[in-house]
Amino acid sequence: MLKAQQSTEMERLLMAWILLQNFDVQVSRFVDLISFLMADCRYQQMMKWIGNIHETLSQLFIDASPLDHTTCRMAL
Numbered sequence: 001m002l003k004a005q006q007s008t009e010m011e012r013l014l015m016a017w018i019l020l021q022n023f024d025v026q027v028s029r030f031v032d033l034i035s036f037l038m039a040d041c042r043y044q045q046m047m048k049w050i051g052n053i054h055e056t057l058s059q060l061f062i063d064a065s066p067l068d069h070t071t072c073r074m075a076l
Contacts, residue, residue, distance in 0.1 A: 009046075
């Protein structure tokens with residue numbers, strides 16, 4: 001059962017990484033995914049890491065215009 005939970009968490013992190021690589025995906029879907037991961041996470045360190053990513057990306061998306069993904073790519 002523990003191995004299945006670890007596998008599921010790895011799949012979720014992989015999905016988040018794929019979304020990071022493809023900025024054509026709607027920003028709101030990515031933020032929803034990160035929020036879901038934060039709500040479902042069982043490990044304190046992982047929650048902290050995901051929270052930092054969520055905060056950084058949220059600020060980047062607020063600062064960038066909806067059509068300007070160059071700012072986000074350069075910041076990452």
